[in-house]
Amino acid sequence: MIRTLFLAFGLATLTACGLQPMYAGGASGTVATSLRSIQVQNIPGKGGWLVRNALVSKLGGESNATAAYRLDVELDDNITGFGIRGDRATTRERRTLRARYRLIDLSTGAVVLDATAGSDAGIDVVSSQYATIAAEQTALERLTGVVADQIVSRLALFIARTAPAR
Incomplete structure (x- = not known):
């Protein structure tokens, strides 16, 4: 009984705080339509190609005819060796x-x-140079997805905070 009362109180206070879903309205909502209006510039290099493709996919495809924003991205890709053996x-x-x-x-x-x-x-880093290069490429592919997700999340948050209420 107390647990149910506590849950009801929690839900009532949550609705009173003004919390709203970021993607309210689904595909026709303010955030989703604004994300589709972002034109992603080309990014040099293999990592840039991967990041750009991930961004275009996550933003809803390329629709440059209705672009309201341009996204410029500069990448810094670095591999640092550590864990040195005695030799x-x-x-x-x-x-x-x-x-x-x-x-x-x-x-x-x-x-x-x-x-x-x-x-x-x-x-x-293993004794097979091929395996090490393959691991480096796999890491790049994973990292580009993570970075693209971070960028899209930040863009969506920015749009949700600055877009006029409908």
Whole structure:
């Protein structure tokens, strides 16, 4: 009985705090339509190609005819060796992918959001050079997905906070 009363009280206070779903309205909601109006610029390099494709997919595809914003992304991809054995051979690597991105309002040319995203992954260095290169590429693919998710989440939050209420 007390548990039910506590739950009812919790739900009542949650609705009173003004909490609203970010993607209210589904595909036709403010956030979803605004995300589809973002044009993603080309990003140099393999990692850039992967990040751009992930961003375009997560933002709802390319619809540059109705673009209201442009997203510029600069990547910093770095592999650092550590875990040195006695014979000076590297046993571990860390691949770090950082992105600085700017959301530009195409109507004014103003930068409305300037932020960063990033992630890293550990890689075992083994005796097979092919296996190590494959692990580095797999890490890059995983990291590009993580960074793209971070960027889209931040863009959605920015739009939800700044969009006029319907």
